[in-house]
Amino acid sequence: MATPTDEQIIDELGLRRERARSIYDHPNLIRAASVLCFLALWEVYGRRSDPLLLTYPTAVFWAAIQLIRTGELLRQAAVSLATLGVGFGVSIALGVGLGLLTGRSRVAEAVLDPHLNALYATPQVALTPLLMMWLGLGFAVKVVIIFLFAFFPILINTTSGVKNVSASLVEVGHAYLASERQILFKVVFPAALPFIMAGIRLAVGRALVGMVVAELFTAITGLGAMLTLYGNLFETAKMFVVIVVFGLLGVGLIRATQALETRMARWKETERANR
Amino acid sequence: MLEVRQLSKVFFEQNDPSKPGLVALYDVSFSVRKNEFVCLLGPSGCGKTTLIRVIAGLIQADRGEIRVDGKPVTAPGRDRCMVFQQFGLLPWRTVLGNVEFGLEIDGIPREQRREISRRYLELVGLHGFENYYPHQISGGMQQRVGIARALSKEPDILLMDEPFGAVDAQTREQLQEELLKIWSKTDTTVIFVTHSIDESVYLSDRVIVMQSRPGRIKEEVRVELPRPRWEGDVKADPRFAELRARIRESLRG
Numbered sequence A: 001m002a003t004p005t006d007e008q009i010i011d012e013l014g015l016r017r018e019r020a021r022s023i024y025d026h027p028n029l030i031r032a033a034s035v036l037c038f039l040a041l042w043e044v045y046g047r048r049s050d051p052l053l054l055t056y057p058t059a060v061f062w063a064a065i066q067l068i069r070t071g072e073l074l075r076q077a078a079v080s081l082a083t084l085g086v087g088f089g090v091s092i093a094l095g096v097g098l099g100l101l102t103g104r105s106r107v108a109e110a111v112l113d114p115h116l117n118a119l120y121a122t123p124q125v126a127l128t129p130l131l132m133m134w135l136g137l138g139f140a141v142k143v144v145i146i147f148l149f150a151f152f153p154i155l156i157n158t159t160s161g162v163k164n165v166s167a168s169l170v171e172v173g174h175a176y177l178a179s180e181r182q183i184l185f186k187v188v189f190p191a192a193l194p195f196i197m198a199g200i201r202l203a204v205g206r207a208l209v210g211m212v213v214a215e216l217f218t219a220i221t222g223l224g225a226m227l228t229l230y231g232n233l234f235e236t237a238k239m240f241v242v243i244v245v246f247g248l249l250g251v252g253l254i255r256a257t258q259a260l261e262t263r264m265a266r267w268k269e270t271e272r273a274n275r
Numbered sequence B: 001m002l003e004v005r006q007l008s009k010v011f012f013e014q015n016d017p018s019k020p021g022l023v024a025l026y027d028v029s030f031s032v033r034k035n036e037f038v039c040l041l042g043p044s045g046c047g048k049t050t051l052i053r054v055i056a057g058l059i060q061a062d063r064g065e066i067r068v069d070g071k072p073v074t075a076p077g078r079d080r081c082m083v084f085q086q087f088g089l090l091p092w093r094t095v096l097g098n099v100e101f102g103l104e105i106d107g108i109p110r111e112q113r114r115e116i117s118r119r120y121l122e123l124v125g126l127h128g129f130e131n132y133y134p135h136q137i138s139g140g141m142q143q144r145v146g147i148a149r150a151l152s153k154e155p156d157i158l159l160m161d162e163p164f165g166a167v168d169a170q171t172r173e174q175l176q177e178e179l180l181k182i183w184s185k186t187d188t189t190v191i192f193v194t195h196s197i198d199e200s201v202y203l204s205d206r207v208i209v210m211q212s213r214p215g216r217i218k219e220e221v222r223v224e225l226p227r228p229r230w231e232g233d234v235k236a237d238p239r240f241a242e243l244r245a246r247i248r249e250s251l252r253g
Helices: A006-012 A027-048 A057-069 A072-104 A106-121 A124-135 A139-164 A167-175 A180-218 A223-232 A236-264 A266-274 B048-056 B095-105 B110-123 B139-151 B169-185 B197-203 B238-252
Strands: B002-011 B022-032 B037-041 B063-068 B080-083 B157-161 B189-194 B206-211 B216-222
Touching (some): A057 A072, A057 A236, A124 A180, A167 A180, A180 A223, B048 B080, B110 B139
Antiparallel strands (some): B002 B063
8 A cells, every 4th residue: 555645644633724713813904903093092182282293194194195286295205216316326336346345355455444434433414514515405415425324334244245255165266267257246246145135225224314314404305305394384294294205215115125135135035944 | 197296285374473384285296097086085184185175276285296287287277177075056056057157157158058067967867956056955966066067167187075075874875876977987087085995995996095294195005896886785895895904004003
């Protein structure tokens, strides 16, 4: 007689998979209920408070509709996203580039280390007034501020990722006659990629902070400028609209980088799952 | 075809000048004929791995030289290919991608290297595993990938640094047998580092017994067992036992 399959044995023993029945199996329902409760309490409390200081969810909702209708919200968001995109793009390019360089070359590291450490240790906000003197209040200054916020996590992670690449893999490259360039792009970079992606994920949040800081300081265009404007006008509901947009932007960007991270470093994910 | 002449190698502790240097190899000379299978056998610390790495061109000797077909070599070359103890597979590449690596470095077009890689994967018995990642397959299979990658470059000399040291005993025997079969089909010269007496006798034409401090050659033992050795039970042959005893004696004394 043939050996019975796992299913046959499970049948024979009269076992079956337990169905999920408890409320703990639906965490998303709990989450949704929690958020609704919070909004309801806020609505009740907010309606009873001074409208100059606090607003309430439905008011924020109608303010949002109004800002979208006039096109103001989307226009300012577009400006903000453009600066964010450029600043973040430059951060990735320079962070990964310099990280590969300092990770591979001890001379380059010794040359750049003092400057990068000094710049990193200085709170970047402190540089903002100076940068405004140099670059004015336009696009350039915002890009530079975003860059200063986002650049370091990418650089630091790339450098340590490159240093973590096992010497034996580099040796395999040498044994197969790879040139320095091939070793960099076919061995070192892919091996460091999970580190680099983690750095990029950290940098996204900081880039967003940089964007808000830059726009609050310059206060001419962008979502941050809207925040300043409606703050001065005591239109609390509209301020909340901007804050909610910032929040959504943050969540969206972090989700997007997480998705990208999983995609780019899939081997690492499955490797982890196997352990 | 391969000549090692009066090779010496000393390692100095880089961070601690007060420590004396360690003589890893001292005055090592031997030669290997074309199509020969030679084992470097010795206890850990006898310099056998250093020796094969010098032959591979991964590290430089301090004295002496290595010649392949009369030409001195000091760097890795396409005439020699290395199979690593810890496999040395790139974890982000699939099985197929790993075999392709060496060919890719050589600039062989994609379609062609695919085809060559598939052929060598078939040769090592990994047909159907092309799209797996290294961590999804067993250690024995990973080393087959390493062997396929080395063979795909069609080297004159295959250098193997304790290639089966990291796999379990059963897989090890199986891999030894398959290695002999593959070797008999090609005209590759093999230099194989091991610390297993049985492995060295079973595989090779000649065992070079090494000893440590300083790392040097103790003696060379010819293995004149009939080939093919995978048919019947060579290990039960009285000559096998004799060789094993003799080499064990040599390692002790």
